[in-house]
Amino acid sequence: MPDTAPARGFEQAEFERRLDRAQALMAEEGLGGVLLTTEPEIRYFSGFHTLFWQSPTRPWFLFLPKAGAPVAVIPEIGANLMRRTWVRDIRTWSAPNPADDGLSLLRELLEPYAEKGAAVGMLKGHETHLRMPLGDFERLLEHLPGLTIRDATALVKSLRMVKSEAEIEKIGHICAVASRTFAAADGLFHADQPLTEAFRAFKIECLTQGADDVPYLVGGAGRGGYSDVISPPSPRPLQTGDVLMLDTGSVFDGYFCDFDRNFAIGAAEDEARRAYEVLYAATEAGLKAARPGVAAADLFQAMQSVIAQFDDQAHDNQGGDVGRLGHGLGMQLTEWPSNAAFDRTVLKENMVMTLEPSLSYGAGKIMVHEENIVVRDGAPTLLSERAAPELPIIG
Amino acid sequence: MPDTAPARGFEQAEFERRLDRAQALMAEEGLGGVLLTTEPEIRYFSGFHTLFWQSPTRPWFLFLPKAGAPVAVIPEIGANLMRRTWVRDIRTWSAPNPADDGLSLLRELLEPYAEKGAAVGMLKGHETHLRMPLGDFERLLEHLPGLTIRDATALVKSLRMVKSEAEIEKIGHICAVASRTFAAADGLFHADQPLTEAFRAFKIECLTQGADDVPYLVGGAGRGGYSDVISPPSPRPLQTGDVLMLDTGSVFDGYFCDFDRNFAIGAAEDEARRAYEVLYAATEAGLKAARPGVAAADLFQAMQSVIAQFDDQAHDNQGGDVGRLGHGLGMQLTEWPSNAAFDRTVLKENMVMTLEPSLSYGAGKIMVHEENIVVRDGAPTLLSERAAPELPIIG
Numbered sequence: 120m121p122d123t124a125p126a127r128g129f130e131q132a133e134f135e136r137r138l139d140r141a142q143a144l145m146a147e148e149g150l151g152g153v154l155l156t157t158e159p160e161i162r163y164f165s166g167f168h169t170l171f172w173q174s175p176t177r178p179w180f181l182f183l184p185k186a187g188a189p190v191a192v193i194p195e196i197g198a199n200l201m202r203r204t205w206v207r208d209i210r211t212w213s214a215p216n217p218a219d220d221g222l223s224l225l226r227e228l229l230e231p232y233a234e235k236g237a238a239v240g241m242l243k244g245h246e247t248h249l250r251m252p253l254g255d256f257e258r259l260l261e262h263l264p265g266l267t268i269r270d271a272t273a274l275v276k277s278l279r280m281v282k283s284e285a286e287i288e289k290i291g292h293i294c295a296v297a298s299r300t301f302a303a304a305d306g307l308f309h310a311d312q313p314l315t316e317a318f319r320a321f322k323i324e325c326l327t328q329g330a331d332d333v334p335y336l337v338g339g340a341g342r343g344g345y346s347d348v349i350s351p352p353s354p355r356p357l358q359t360g361d362v363l364m365l366d367t368g369s370v371f372d373g374y375f376c377d378f379d380r381n382f383a384i385g386a387a388e389d390e391a392r393r394a395y396e397v398l399y400a401a402t403e404a405g406l407k408a409a410r411p412g413v414a415a416a417d418l419f420q421a422m423q424s425v426i427a428q429f430d431d432q433a434h435d436n437q438g439g440d441v442g443r444l445g446h447g448l449g450m451q452l453t454e455w456p457s458n459a460a461f462d463r464t465v466l467k468e469n470m471v472m473t474l475e476p477s478l479s480y481g482a483g484k485i486m487v488h489e490e491n492i493v494v495r496d497g498a499p500t501l502l503s504e505r506a507a508p509e510l511p512i513i514g
Numbered sequence: 515m516p517d518t519a520p521a522r523g524f525e526q527a528e529f530e531r532r533l534d535r536a537q538a539l540m541a542e543e544g545l546g547g548v549l550l551t552t553e554p555e556i557r558y559f560s561g562f563h564t565l566f567w568q569s570p571t572r573p574w575f576l577f578l579p580k581a582g583a584p585v586a587v588i589p590e591i592g593a594n595l596m597r598r599t600w601v602r603d604i605r606t607w608s609a610p611n612p613a614d615d616g617l618s619l620l621r622e623l624l625e626p627y628a629e630k631g632a633a634v635g636m637l638k639g640h641e642t643h644l645r646m647p648l649g650d651f652e653r654l655l656e657h658l659p660g661l662t663i664r665d666a667t668a669l670v671k672s673l674r675m676v677k678s679e680a681e682i683e684k685i686g687h688i689c690a691v692a693s694r695t696f697a698a699a700d701g702l703f704h705a706d707q708p709l710t711e712a713f714r715a716f717k718i719e720c721l722t723q724g725a726d727d728v729p730y731l732v733g734g735a736g737r738g739g740y741s742d743v744i745s746p747p748s749p750r751p752l753q754t755g756d757v758l759m760l761d762t763g764s765v766f767d768g769y770f771c772d773f774d775r776n777f778a779i780g781a782a783e784d785e786a787r788r789a790y791e792v793l794y795a796a797t798e799a800g801l802k803a804a805r806p807g808v809a810a811a812d813l814f815q816a817m818q819s820v821i822a823q824f825d826d827q828a829h830d831n832q833g834g835d836v837g838r839l840g841h842g843l844g845m846q847l848t849e850w851p852s853n854a855a856f857d858r859t860v861l862k863e864n865m866v867m868t869l870e871p872s873l874s875y876g877a878g879k880i881m882v883h884e885e886n887i888v889v890r891d892g893a894p895t896l897l898s899e900r901a902a903p904e905l906p907i908i909g
Contacts, residue, residue: 151576194837326717347594
């Protein structure tokens with residue numbers, strides 16, 4: 120029986136809290152405001168939610184002043200939808216207009232800051248990008264010589280990493296939807312099924328179970344294991360003895376789950392079973408380590424130390440380096456922090472994370488496990504239904 | 515009966531032709547090479563195809579030298595998949611690594627160009643963006659003071675706008691899939707169905723008909739018409755007298771269709787019927803105008819002149835400005851050129867375009883029609899099955 124879907128959108132009070140916190144940090148950092156160009160950030164502070172971002176044609180801007188209400192500078196095509204959010208100051212232009220795609224409006228908005236020699240924050244750091252033409256950005260700065268642009272990545276990241284209960288509810292819902300979909304695997308996947316068709320069956324089931332979308336589904340299958348974790352599906356039919364892995368980023372109301380499951384088709388080889396057990400144990404270690412106050416790097420080490428024992432035995436960790444063992448999760452498939460040796464971010468209550476241990480084995484094979492959790496005071500809450508302790512055999 | 519899906523991927527000769535043409539243009543423009551950071555461009559020149567781009571964490575780079583073979587500078591996690599393309603020079607690093615996410619490798623690659631004071635092209639123009647952290651980009655340039663970055667948008671755009679027959683076949687296939695899905699509308703949509711469920715039914719049908727993915731589905735519904743064309747679906751149930759519009763960007767092998775259909779639920783109001791007929795006539799005018807040698811602006815005028823007659827009668831074109839009446843189509847939902855007054859791009863054979871006339875009517879309502887075509891010598895080929903000449907009543 121499907122669970123009840125949470126309400127869509129957020130209360131206005133939640134957007135007010137997000138802005139308040141951003142403004143408190145701006146005051147600390149001496150920023151006059153923050154200019155945003157990317158979908159998750161604009162949605163986070165405004166509630167503006169549309170798939171239209173997939174069209175690369177038009178830039179969109181949201182400006183958060185250090186005091187007062189946010190200002191949207193957007194193409195006219197989005198005005199109706201933006202008016203349904205809590206944003207009241209909406210400035211539009213007829214876009215696309217390559218000669219002036221919002222630049223005059225931005226100039227007018229930022230000129231007072233430039234005249235005062237104020238600093239405005241933009242996202243310049245890790246895992247961010249500038250979503251406007253680089254040439255337009257350069258032109259904007261030329262026209263605002265007094266303006267200093269500072270990196271606001273840490274500011275935005277510190278807010279977005281810690282989720283509200285309403286956000287956690289949405290992520291929990293899509294995790295439940297994907298968990299039910301994986302639970303139906305025995306009826307969805309079978310020998311002689313082309314991998315393309317297995318992917319299609321998964322997507323249809325996941326939509327049927329309540330996902331809004333299944334924008335991300337990758338995986339692999341092969342005799343005794345798979346060798347790649349980011350490929351689109353091949354038309355090769357599944358065979359008895361294959362290990363099939365599917366990794367989904369499905370979405371509810373703009374929030375992602377991100378976890379995978381491994382299945383053996385008909386029969387499991389020992390090597391694959393052993394890899395599975397190691398990764399199950401590594402995830403258990405991650406579940407034990409994920410506590411407020413612990414660094415993401417320590418969470419990484421907790422899982423890596425289990426995997427390292429296997430590597431020592433197997434003498435065969437030949438590449439397939441994925442760079443980390445999990446990451447933040449929310450409005451994006453992957454968010455800060457990284458469960459990696461370099462990331463000293465300290466876990467806080469209500470961070471939503473993936474635990475994603477992986478290892479290499481055999482001749483160029485790789486296996487990945489993944490679960491989604493919320494960091495809580497004490498043990499984390501699993502949002503994904505925990506994978507089976509042994510490699511499940513289906514079909 | 516579903517048509518047969520075209521082969522996935524492309525022959526190596528197609529990538530060689532793309533590179534040859536790019537290199538010929540580089541020679542004309544005096545560029546030492548072109549550095550690419552965005553998914554469609556990297557896929558266009560390498561064949562590297564993965565949904566993993568949805569993770570914003572890692573940057574990816576492809577460098578096209580003015581002579582010789584392309585160089586991929588990518589995270590290790592993508593090495594296996596890149597090795598399956600025609601690219602042989604693959605340089606990887608263990609990513610994510612915020613301290614050095616490919617920058618050392620890029621510096622090594624570009625230093626010889628910087629030493630010669632050569633110019634390297636990047637995408638800086640309309641409808642492009644820089645997909646790497648802005649701070650990293652600035653750091654890269656600081657370390658390569660001799661390097662001149664020039665805008666390569668026109669170069670890349672001139673190649674990508676004109677499709678090969680293999681590309682057209684993929685777009686034609688997904689257009690046929692979406693056409694069959696819309697043809698099933700009478701069984702999919704009905705009064706009392708929440709719009710969220712209508713969207714879900716469409717996606718499942720489209721996957722069943724053969725789409726790899728339905729990443730883009732927007733639309734609206736309302737009594738006598740809808741007021742927004744980029745919203746996610748509301749849970750409001752469809753009602754008799756509603757006009758329902760669905761606009762899909764479905765995908766096969768990384769190529770999009772992009773067209774919509776309008777339906778009346780149970781009964782149609784005169785005003786909506788009239789708007790529909792005007793847009794049908796505007797599309798007909800577009801089909802007559804779309805010829806090699808005609809500017810995109812003229813194609814716009816051909817459609818706009820039909821719509822203007824209606825506006826004159828209705829005295830009620832109150833906003834809902836979408837900025838253009840169609841655009842290029844291919845690896846992205848929207849591509850250059852724009853059917854808009856500003857765009858003097860001359861149509862060429864084998865450009866794939868949307869014709870997308872829209873108008874406002876009644877109290878804040880908007881209607882949009884859309885078809886997908888290939889510009890050919892003579893009349894264009896319709897890739898989408900032509901919409902019915904009158905507003906279809908279903909349910």
